[in-house]
Structure formats: structure tokens, C-alpha cells
Amino acid sequence: MNPITLQILKNAFTAISEEMGAALKRTAYSPNIKERMDASCAIFDAEGRMLAQAEHISVHLGAMPLTVEFALRQFDDLQEGDQIVVNDPYHGGSHLPDITLIKPIFYDAELVGYAANGDIAPSTDLDGNPRADDTTVPDTGAGAPAYTDIGAYEYQP
Helix, strand or coil, X not given: CCHHHHHHHHHHHHHHHHHHHHHHHHHCCCHHHXXXXXXXXXXXXXXXXXXXECCCCCCHHHHHHHHHXXXXXXXXXXXXXXXXXXXXXXXXXXXXXXXXXXXXXXXXXXXXXXEEEECCXXXXXXXXXXXXXXXXXXXXXXXXXXXCCHHHCCCCC
């Protein structure tokens, strides 16, 4: 790829991830997202490699690729309309109340990449404020493995 095409694509993917964040902020109910932009947005290629991530919250810069990598190992037959929901702190998440959504992107019925939004439900929206005396992961919220069908999910302690 020549340097000019590379720069055009880099800037296009960065603009897409920034616009994802702007749309998330405009439509959010949570003041954590609406006022602080405590969320992240990124674009990945079909193999799950990050192409661009908006610079919204720095803690997510390292976590987002790990979360997507973990989620894509769990599902190898995603269809148009599917979304993966993850809040596992052991697989790229920062803490349990942070939820990451990963949506496959298709073009002419072919998987071409993924859009990911991380930390879309910060702790104060999901389970109140974490306490200073929390000593275990379950103390901070309800954990769930990666899943695609919310209606079919059953919590397994």
C-alpha cells in the first residue's frame, strides 16, 4: 500500500471511531458518558486487529483489543445483526460494571470488520458505586461471559 492511501485510510478509520463516540455521547442517558465521555469506540478488521480507536478514555486503549480478541475466540460464526456483549475483567475488561459491545460489520454478505464500544455502562449506572471494602471481583458487580443472545443468557455462578 502506498503512503498516500495508507494516510487516507488511517484518517478515515480514525474519523469513524471518533464519530461513533460522538453518536454515543449524543444518545447516552448516563452523565458518565454524556458529560465525561467515559467510554471508548474502535474499529477492527475482519481478523480482530485494531485499525483505529478514538481517544476518549485512556484506560480503554490497552483493554479494547484484548476484549475483542477474547470475544472473537468465543464466536466463530457471527451473522449480520449479531452483537457480542462482554464484561469480563479477566479478558480485557477493566472492571465488571464496564460493558463492551462488539458488532460485526458486513459488506455484500462478507465479514469485513468489527465496531466496538467499550465501557458503555459505567459502574454508577449498572450497580451503584463500588465500595472501598470490595475485596473480590464479585463484590464489584455481576460478571458474565461473552454472549450474543441476551434473551437466551442464563447466569451460571
